[in-house]
Amino acid sequence: MASNTSKTARASVRAGQGSGGALSVLGEYKYVIPLAQGRFAYVRNLTNGKTAHLKTDSDAFVEEIRVLAAAGHGTKIRAELSALDEAHPQDGWGATEKRLADAGVFEG
Numbered sequence: 001m002a003s004n005t006s007k008t009a010r011a012s013v014r015a016g017q018g019s020g021g022a023l024s025v026l027g028e029y030k031y032v033i034p035l036a037q038g039r040f041a042y043v044r045n046l047t048n049g050k051t052a053h054l055k056t057d058s059d060a061f062v063e064e065i066r067v068l069a070a071a072g073h074g075t076k077i078r079a080e081l082s083a084l085d086e087a088h089p090q091d092g093w094g095a096t097e098k099r100l101a102d103a104g105v106f107e108g
Contacts, residue, residue: 038091
């Protein structure tokens with residue numbers, strides 16, 4: 001398998017596929033795969049095929065989401081973050097979405 005993702009990342013993605021919605025819903029791929037009660041996440045960049053493991057309050061996370069939003073995926077990512085906040089309100093996904101919006105990630 002020619003991939004830059006770790007064995008653990010690939011296993012997590014495979015596990016998410018079987019858990020009924022963690023990775024794909026009705027054939028649509030998820031961009032954000034939550035980890036550790038929202039402190040970390042795998043961010044799937046479908047434009048380059050890479051999956052990054054990032055801390056959700058880091059600048060790298062903001063920039064990764066900014067790249068995806070600039071490529072036209074912002075609406076879906078924002079919907080995913082809203083769904084995560086509804087499903088897991090204790091994990092702070094609403095605050096993560098607000099921080100991204102305040103950084104201007106979804107504009108344009």
